[in-house]
Amino acid sequence: MTTRDTGTEQLIKDTAKRIFFSEGKLHATTQDIADAAGVNRTLLNYYFRTRDVLFEQVATEARTEMSAVMDSVFSAELKFKEKIHQLITVFMDQAMKYPYREMYVVTELNRGDKAIPEEKKTRLKAFLKEISAEMEKGEIKKMDPRQFCMNLFALMAYPLITNCLNKSLYNIGDAEYLKLMKERKQLIFEMIYQC
Amino acid sequence: MTTRDTGTEQLIKDTAKRIFFSEGKLHATTQDIADAAGVNRTLLNYYFRTRDVLFEQVATEARTEMSAVMDSVFSAELKFKEKIHQLITVFMDQAMKYPYREMYVVTELNRGDKAIPEEKKTRLKAFLKEISAEMEKGEIKKMDPRQFCMNLFALMAYPLITNCLNKSLYNIGDAEYLKLMKERKQLIFEMIYQC
DNA sequence: CTTTTGTTTAACAATTTTGTCAAATCCAGC
């Protein structure tokens, strides 16, 4: 017989993602997630058997989505400058929806010893080479390409992770915060490029 | 009778800090902490009564230490440029010891609703004004001073938070990582200043 | 309408984590 697909399974996963990656509640319990999704907690066990399976599935999808987004940029046939521009746009849009997703991946790394797939490392190496080439051409300031990468991702990700803190510190609301983040896209580009 | 002070209380707190802020195990259990400290778990209850008290105490001390470090820079009588230089040195040294401390404070903000003390906000405002003044003088590139702040802290904190990820991604060991972070101090200074 | 099968629920069991208590231990002061 065909599965009836009431959409509950997806609802649970989406809710878990929202709680983990948008709201940053990294220690949410299965009951928390069930409540937020408006379903009986037993359903989490019905669909995923155990809490760990759900968490793992969500984490895996997070990594996959992240990779897909990155791939779309890295494998595109674009000039370097355009690629950076694209990367900032795409990454920040993602990070604005799921500010804590990266952080989740990092903390996962910190306990279980998940390895980074070789494939990603080679892709990164290619990108580092591109960066070096641009530096040779004098397009961007010379430095360790790894530092360049760290700078880029730091500038993009950090303010979104510290969302809450910043809003409170600078006394700004949702609307203005959004505006600031939009401005940031351009700002980061200039910062990275003019140095 | 006078307290015997076997140093156990401090040992427990220090161990908790190490686990939380250095190792990034934000979900450590009381047993984990007791084991890491090499003491009986009951002692955590003896000295702190409940888990929450211990956590709160550790978090409070973290905030206090952080503030003290920041104060020492912000309230110093220094030229702006020297102040930034000092800030980078001090902040990064701290962040290298306790990379996840800030993150801990942020995630704490995300569930309980801790407010930021007014005093800190006023100090920040003063700093933002200083930044604006420097921009007027043409010492640093003009932008929203809040963006300047976000840039600065992002460049300092993020690579340390993603410590594990970076080591794995770039295939680097502890020694080289340390070297990279040292280089970063100078790099960040130039980046902030020459834009 | 009945059956069949996937879905949902409530009650319960198991596990994990935290808290309590009394007894044992240790050490300063007598």
Added chain:
DNA sequence: GCTGGATTTGACAAAATTGTTAAACAAAAG
């Protein structure tokens, strides 16, 4: 040595979180 209070420990209780099961429910197929 003995005493008294602080410290430490192990056994146990309580609470919180997770997992299981059987039964109720809902919808498609016959």
